[in-house]
Amino acid sequence: MRTLALAAMAVILPTAATAEPWSRAYVVDWMEPAFFHGGPKDENPAPGTDCPKGTAPPHGWKKVLKTRWRKDADIAYYMDAENRPDLQRVLRFRGPNYENVWEQPTLAPDLGLPPVTGKIAYGFNLDDNVKTGGFSTPEGVPGIDNGYYRAGGCWASYRGQPxxxxxxxxxxxxxxxxxxxxxxxxxxxxxxxxxDDVTFAFYQAQERIMKDALGQVARDVSFSVRPDLRTQSIVKAKIVDGVVETRAPAEIRFRDEAWNLRMPDQVQLIGGRLRFQMKPEGGLEGYVGGYRDWKVIYRKQAVNGRDGEMNQGIDMPSFYYALERHADADPDPKTGKNRRISMAYRLRAVPAFVLTPDSKEVVSVPRVFDGKPASQLAAATATPAQ
Incomplete structure (x- = not known):
């Protein structure tokens, strides 16, 4: 492995400008929704240009429990600290016939989730229309589409500087x-x-991240690709003065952020774009965005609905309605309602070595891995958006 790593270093880490084949490989050390915080630095809840009233206040359990089918005496019972276990149960099963409203959110009322009203956002002009989206980047680029940020950016859990x-x-x-x-x-x-002709790929690794002595993600560690098409994609890109960008909108798939294995594990973006800055120290930092199925975003949060409602102060059905309200792409042919929402992730990565699934070869040129001949996998790689 040491010999392999040393050989890979010669391929992956050139320092001088050349006209020869080159390759870079990284492990992501940070991934989060790209939400702009317009408040004072290091004061996450404070009012700002994004959310003039600060973070959205909790609805309060009494308001959440108040429905036309629940008696005031029942609400008083659940509000008693002695009955906290029953409150935790009823928050989930609070439908008219005790349905699980985290799984069936439309059975609960919309209590409202204040949207972002600011004009600045991170992301991309996904529809190439400067008159839509309603946002500009901090640098002044207009037409930024980020409906996910619009819907959830005032939620306390999401607010904060990068x-x-x-x-x-x-x-x-x-x-x-x-x-x-x-x-x-x-x-x-x-x-x-x-x-002007770069091949860019996302993969998921078989191994765990390794940390250095300071507790940060270690650099120059070897990882082998997990041969799973659901969390890999290949797109064509270009680099101009160290800035990597997609050449055209594409389908982009990668492993989603999560805090347990029950959450949906795939990000699938339609009309996806990416933009990364190659850093002087060898890392990569930037954004990937596109249109995502908003119900997947909801399910991802609803898996831990108890934490969201008990600890993070958000009513899960209201989050569902907010995503539906701000969805801005892919209308359903029957209902006309949009099925996808614009969004962007912020990613940061450090240099690494990426190996084939059997750990026998360095992946110096991106390719698809799932054991099938490459000729059968053309449809599995990223394709231009419709």
């Missing part, structure tokens, strides 16, 4: 502790800082 939100810190802790590992490989044939 890498400092409650949710981001918590969920990346699970990734760093070994729940899953996301890999990136890209290659080209010109100057690695300026190449």
């Amino acid at each position: 890498y400092k939100s409650q949710r981001g810190v918590g969920i990346n802790g699970y990734m760093r502790d070994g729940l899953y590992t996301v890999l990136i490989v890209m290659s080209g044939n010109k100057d690695p800082m300026n190449d």
Whole structure:
């Protein structure tokens, strides 16, 4: 393995501009929804340009429990601290006939979740229309589409400066502790800082992330690809002055963030785009975005509905309605309601070595891994959006 790693280093880590084949490989060390925080630095709940009233206040259990089919005496019983276990149970089974409203949210009323009203957001102009989306980037690029941020950006768990939100810190802790590992490989044939024909791939690793002595994600560690088409994709990109961008909208798939294995594990973006800055120290930092099935986003949160409602102060059915309200793509032919919502993730990655599933070969050029001939997998790789 040491010989293999040393050989890989010569391929993966060139430092001078060349016109020869080159490759870079990374392990993702941070992934979170790309939500802009317009408040004071390090004051996550404070009012800001994004949420003028600050983080959305909890609805309160009394309000959540108040429905036309529940008696005031029952609500008083559940509000008694002595009956907390019963409250935890009834929060889930609070439908008119004791249905699980985390699984069937439309059986509960919409209590409202304040949307982001600011004009700044991270992400992409996914529909190439500067008049839609309603956001501009911090640098002033107009037409940014990020309906997920619009719907959930005032929720206390999501608010915060990059890498400092409650949710981001918590969920990346699970990734760093070994729940899953996301890999990136890209290659080209010109100057690695300026190449108009780059192949870029996302993979999931078989191994856990390793940490260095400071508790950060270790650099230059070897990982083998998990041969799972659900969490890998290959797209064509270009690099201009060290900035990596997709050449055209594409389907992008990768392993989703999570805090347990019961959560949906795949991000599937239609009309996907990416933009990453190659960092002087060898890392990668930027964004990947597109249109995602908003019901998958809801299910991901509803798996831990008790935590969301008991500890994070959000009413799960109201989150469902907010996502539905701000969905902005892929209308259902029958109902006309949009089935996808624009979104973006913030990713940061450090150099790594990526190996084939059997750990015998360095993946210097992205390719599909699932044991089938490459000729049979053309449809499995990323394809231009319709």
